[in-house]
Amino acid sequence: MGRYVARRLLLTIPVLLGASFLIFAMVYALPGDPIRALGGDRPLSPAVIAELRERFHLNDPLYVQYWEYVKGLFQGDLGTDFRGRPVLDTIERTLPVTVKLALVAIVFEAVIGLVAGVLAGIRRNSFFDNLVLVSTTLVVSIPILVLAFFAQLLFGLRLQWFPIAGTNEGLYSYLLPGLVLASGSLAYVARLTRTSLAENLRADYVRTARAKGLPNRTVIVRHTLRNSLIPVVTYIGADIGTLLGGAIVTETVFNLPGIGREVFNSIRSQEGAVVVGIVTLMVFFFIFFNLVVDVLYAVLDPRIRYD
Amino acid sequence: MTNLDLTKPTAELAAQGTPLLEVDDLRVEFRTRSGVVKAVNGVSYSLGAGETLAILGESGSGKSVSAQAIMGILETPPAVISGGGIWFQGRNVLEMSAEDQRRIRGPGISMIFQDALSSLNPVYSVGFQIGEMFRAHRGMSRKAARAKAVELMDRVRIPAAARRVDDYPHQFSGGMRQRVMIAMAIALDPRILIADEPTTALDVTVQAQVMDLLKDLQQETGMGLILITHDLGVVNEVADDVAVMYAGEIVERGTVDDVFSRPSHPYTDGLMSSVPQVEAKGGRLRPIVGQPPNLADIPSGCPFHPRCSHRRLGAEAAPGRECSTDVPPLRLVVPGREAACHYSEEVLGVRAP
Structure with a gap:
């Protein structure tokens, strides 16, 4: 390993x-x-x-x-922008915002996605299952840009539950953009969990678990959920890498000073050094979290061994 | 709470001679969108301690479904037990609560399946999966259960059990995996073991070893054994009695020696003629013509009549014994032998009553 x-x-x-x-x-x-x-x-x-x-x-x-x-x-020097500010300083300033946003998004994605997927998968064809199917299809088919403005309008402007933009209210300001950012992956996680669970419920080893006289809880949690979650956990892991790099739209719409918005502004002002530095960092996150997922995969599924 | 006593060793019951399991007119249907599939249509049998009953039949004859109904592991829906009863040690399993049924699975009746690789959970070690029996039914600690698992693996003759207890299913060969399944199934000294095609996925030499093991374990513990198979050779070697199933019904029943040497149902007769014989080397096998019936649309009268070479239709049939309209009941043909055919005596070559 x-x-x-x-x-x-x-x-x-x-x-x-x-x-x-x-x-x-x-x-x-x-x-x-x-x-x-x-x-x-x-x-x-x-x-x-x-x-x-x-x-x-x-x-x-x-x-x-x-x-x-x-x-x-x-030499550890990422260069400077045309105003002479080191790119490294820019990253240090903007990265924490993006990390916070990504963490909030991952929590939404994992918690809501998993719970919805598990409940739908266990009770196939129930009202809740259909609700999950319809709502996830809806979320996946709406572009994130539209979703972001819609959320801003409804929850920020009309209902005034959340701040419309900026980071003035600490972690609370991240909730709405985090949810918007997570929405697509959240829907995917719910779908993936549901399908994986429904498939595993029909597996031979689940039948064995029932034949062994294990309590229903044990059959579901130990012999169905654990196996079903392997693809889900690996998807979520890889998604951390994507979310850390892919928040350009969300950060711009909600005016969060993270690396996504920074890269967007830098492209407009042709700040080559900043764009290259930040995008390369995004690529690194993506590769790194994919590696973490591959290692995790071997931990979760004993059939997979590297070496 | 169940008042069933599952603590006594099975061997003590063997002497009493009362049946452990009685299945009476069991009917199972699958209700699907495209119609009702009648998988089991009135199956009855009983099994005592130490006895071995082979249930023989081709795919789709209802042999596995009836076993899964007894175990209470049918997926409902789509499956529905639409009639009959299953009595285990004198109590109707179908009237028990789900929790009481669960308590029987393992110490009362346990089951092994055809494909041990897919029937074992790939992400848990074999020791863990065997040990689960003791943890779920006896409340043992994880450590004690693991020690028990090693004992059991020894008992089913898995070499170096203590070293292999933490290995995963994919690290074992096919035969060893089936031994793991057996170890798990016999862990709680069950009254009855249902073996659903236990050797079908194994090669011939390993098949013999696994069957020998089952036979030895049965002798040690006195458990009743239901052997579900389509392998005539396996039946011949291990079983006392055989029930032949066709289209969800038992069409012939008797001791293995009788049924195999002198079949009294045309279907059994057809099965026997389709087996290669050393004496008949070079000759052609006689297959049963046609296809197994569609269980969503079972032929009227005798379900076997479209394929039967003994059938009598219309005017050539005896009154009340027209094969395409009159359902033949399972009836005593000669002492110790039952068959569901209007013309069994003819098939058997004895004079009609």
């Missing part, structure tokens, strides 16, 4: 390099001039522009720019 993890971790290095280069190239290919944009309505003097272009290697070809960037990376 140790060797497997080490190998997988080593493999992330070329993946991260490749990803960062791709993002770098895409930012490079963006039309427009970020330096001119810096000045806003008041044009900068040609001398300043020339100096800035030189400092940020903007006159060099793509591979030279990327090489300068990677050289910095190996």
Whole structure:
């Protein structure tokens, strides 16, 4: 197991390099001039522009720019934005917001998704089961952008249960955006749990468990739920990686100063170093949590062994 | 609370000679959207301590479903026990509470299944799964149950039991896995063991070992054994009595020697002729023509009549014995032999009464 993890971790290095280069190239290919944009309505003097272009290697070809960037990376330097602020500081400032949002979303996803899925799976074709089926289909088919604005309008503006935007009310401000962010995965978790449970209830070993005269509770919890949750737990695990990186829409709509909103703003202002730094970090989260899931899988299912 | 006494060793009961299990006119249906499937249509038998009853039949003949009805593990719905009774040690199981039924499963009646790999839970060690019997029914601690599991694995002759108790089902061979199933089933010294195709998934040499083990365990404990199979060879080796099932009914019953050497029902006769014989080497086998019946639409009269070579239809039939309209009851043909055929004497080659 140790060797497997080490190998997988080593493999992330070329993946991260490749990803960062791709993002770098895409930012490079963006039309427009970020330096001119810096000045806003008041044009900068040609001398300043020339100096800035030189400092940020903007006159060099793509591979030279990327090489300068990677050289910095190996010294722990993620570069600075065009205003001279280190990208690392930006990440330190914005990441906690995203982590909090992702945690809230995961809790919603795991708790509501699992409970709904289990209840629906045990009582197939009941009223509750149909309710879960209809509501999850509805949630999955609405784009998150629409869902976010709708939630903001209904719960923030009309009912005034939650703050409309921002992080002024601490963890409470994260509840509504967390729920919106979690909604798609939540529906998927409920569906996955329901199907997996219903399938396992028909398994031969569940029949054996009944034939052994085990109490119904033990049959369900020990012999059906545990097996059914293996795919669900691995999905939720992998989803942490996705949620940490994929909150651009939610953070922007709810005006949460996390890495998603930061990356969105940086793309608009063509802040190449920030975009590359943050997106590469997102890729790393994704890879890392997938690795965690693979390791977890072996713990949950004794039939799976690496080495 | 059940007033059934399941604490006495089964062996003590063997001497008393009263039947442990009586099944009377059991009927099971599956009510599905596309119609009612009649899987078991009036099956009766009884089993005493130390006896072995083989239930022989092809897939869909209702042999497994009747066993699952006895165990109380049918999935309801879609299955419905639509008639009859199941008496275990004199008490009607079907009238018991779910909790009382549960208490019987394990120490009273236990069951092993065909495919031990899918019948064992892949995520728990075999020791844990065997030990569960003691934890659920005797309230033992996890540690004590594990020790019991090692004992049982020894008893079913799994080599190096103490070392293998924490292994998982997929780490065992097919034969060893079936031994694990057997260890689990005999853990609480059951009165009756139902073995549903216990050797079908195993290769021939392992089959013989597993059957020997079952036979030895039965002799040690005096438990009643119901052996469900379509394997004529297995029946011949192990069972005392055999009940042949077709379309959810018992069509012939008697001692294995009698039934196999001189069948009195055309279906049994057909089964025997479809078995390769050493003496008849080079000859052609005589299969039973046609298909097993659709249980949602069982033929009228005798369910076997469309495939039967002895059938008599219309005018050639004796009064009240027209094969496509008159249902043949299971009746005594010669002493010790029952068959559900209007013309059993003819099949048997004895003069009609």
